[in-house]
Amino acid sequence: MKNNEYVLRISLPVCNLKCIYCRRKNQLSSNLISTSELLDIIDAAYQNGISRVRWTGGEPTVNKDFLNIVKRVKEIGIREQYLSTNGTVFNKMVKNLKENGITRVNISLDTIDSKKYKKTTGFDLLPSVLDSIKLSFDTFKLTKINTVLTRDNYEDVKSLIDFIKIIKDNGKNRKNKIAIRFIELICGGFDGDKKYVENKYLLGKDLIDRIKRIYGQIEKVNFEGDNPMCQYYKIKKNGVIFAIIPHYSVNFQCGGNKCKKIRLNPNGIISNCSIYKMFGHDLKNTTFKEKLDTFEHLIKEKQRRTQKDFKKLKHYQSDYYFWRFGV
Numbered sequence: 001m002k003n004n005e006y007v008l009r010i011s012l013p014v015c016n017l018k019c020i021y022c023r024r025k026n027q028l029s030s031n032l033i034s035t036s037e038l039l040d041i042i043d044a045a046y047q048n049g050i051s052r053v054r055w056t057g058g059e060p061t062v063n064k065d066f067l068n069i070v071k072r073v074k075e076i077g078i079r080e081q082y083l084s085t086n087g088t089v090f091n092k093m094v095k096n097l098k099e100n101g102i103t104r105v106n107i108s109l110d111t112i113d114s115k116k117y118k119k120t121t122g123f124d125l126l127p128s129v130l131d132s133i134k135l136s137f138d139t140f141k142l143t144k145i146n147t148v149l150t151r152d153n154y155e156d157v158k159s160l161i162d163f164i165k166i167i168k169d170n171g172k173n174r175k176n177k178i179a180i181r182f183i184e185l186i187c188g189g190f191d192g193d194k195k196y197v198e199n200k201y202l203l204g205k206d207l208i209d210r211i212k213r214i215y216g217q218i219e220k221v222n223f224e225g226d227n228p229m230c231q232y233y234k235i236k237k238n239g240v241i242f243a244i245i246p247h248y249s250v251n252f253q254c255g256g257n258k259c260k261k262i263r264l265n266p267n268g269i270i271s272n273c274s275i276y277k278m279f280g281h282d283l284k285n286t287t288f289k290e291k292l293d294t295f296e297h298l299i300k301e302k303q304r305r306t307q308k309d310f311k312k313l314k315h316y317q318s319d320y321y322f323w324r325f326g327v
Contacts, residue, residue, distance in 0.1 A: 003049025003299055006260050007082070007226050008042065009274065012066070013266040013325040015058040017086055018122035021148055021185060021196070029326030033268040033284050035065055041264060041283055043076050044291035048299060050262065051077070054226075056084040058266075058324060067096055074101030082106070084146070087132035088125040094135045105136045106144045111156045112163050120152070130163075138172040142224060145180040149207060150200040157182075157207060158214055165238050179223060179241035181230065182207050186247040186317050204244035211235065211242065228258035247315065254313035257305065262298060266326035270294060272302040275315050277322060 013028055033041075042053060053073060060066050060083060070081060080103045083090075087107040090097075109129055111117050117126040136143040147153070147160060164180050171178075185201040187193050212218060215235045223232040223241060229250060232243040246253075254275075261274045268284030271277070279301075281294045321327045 001257070001260065001303065004051045006050050006262050006299070007052045007054050008045045008050050009054045009056060009261050009263045010038070010042075011056050011058060011264065011266055011324050011326075012060045012063050013058040014062055015086075016062045016088060016123070017059065017125075019148075020120055020122075021150065021200070029267055031267045031284075032326060033266065035069060037268065037284065038069070039072055039076070040288055041268070041270070041291055042073055042078065044288060044295050045262070046077050047292055048295040050295070052080040052082070053078050054082040054084065056324075059086050059088070061085050061089050061093060067093065067100060070097060070102060071100040080104065084108075085132070086121075087129035087136075088123070089128065091128055091132040091135050094132070094139050098139055103140065104142045104144075105140050106146050107133050107136060108146045108148075109133065109160070110147050110150075111153045112159050113156060116153065116156070134167060134171075137167050137176055137178050141176050143176070143178045144225075145178070147180060147182050148185060149182045149202050149204070150185055151202060152200065154202055154207075154210070157210060161211070161215070161235070161238075161240050161242065164240050164242075168240065177224070177241075179232065179243060181243040181245055183245040184247040184249060186252075186315075187320075201248060204246050204249050207244065208233070226260045228255035228260075229253065252314040252316055254310045254315055256307055256310040259302075259310075262295075262302075263323060265323050269322075270298065272298040273313070274323070275317065275319065276313065277319055 073081060081101045082104045083102050084106040110120050114126045118124045160180060164178060168178055182204060184204055185197050187197050215237045217236045218233045219236060221232050221234045221241065227245060230243050230245050232241055234241050263271050263274045268282060269280045270283050271280040273279045283291050283294060
């Protein structure tokens, strides 16, 4: 894999929702890196051939300096910036985000039932999210909807797919692409989490069987993405593209040598694995030369791994808080 195929995944920790499967406590680190050092880290990544950045959280769009950060990252030379967002304030920023460097968007949506949405996230912000999805499809060449699959929203699958069909049919630019990805629930490492997952998880296979019963034939398709475990399908009846991101289904299998992720947590810990802290290096308060050398080491070490090495790795999310929120 060439260096320019890697994606630097950056977590900005502040969030404005309280999703029941995600952030159960309002915990934030007191050891966050500064914006200045964050930009230096991205510059060091760029000098090592990395030309793509993904912003995740938390919720990046509630960071008061986010628009300026995106603009400055574009000026560094990063050619693609992807945004993962909950869509609650994204609709107010779409035009400026595109102009300043965002090129692709993932938006979280677990249901289009307003009561269920409020129960899941803690807030009544569904109209803003739906508006964000419409605007994203009209604005960007590629929009993906991320849906965490649980027993609570299993019955919502049809309404979600039908909503994607409406967006696709009524969009201003039919050349733009949209897909919905159903993510198998995974343990995040917080209190009571294991019991919650055991009670609520569903396998992607169960979802595929349900979609076949509702819509008929589906077929596997290729679709742009950087998650090697994600399998895309097309519903022949309506043309909607959906995907499964498996965890339990594949025994938490690592993506292996197809994995493109380099991950940065809010405290400046950088890793060539999106899960394990054992591959991490602390970049906070290091010189720019040290940052450059660390990226070079991480890339070479990842490229040296064999499939045998990767098979030893399982994607349990026990360090979820560490990578996402720095705690």
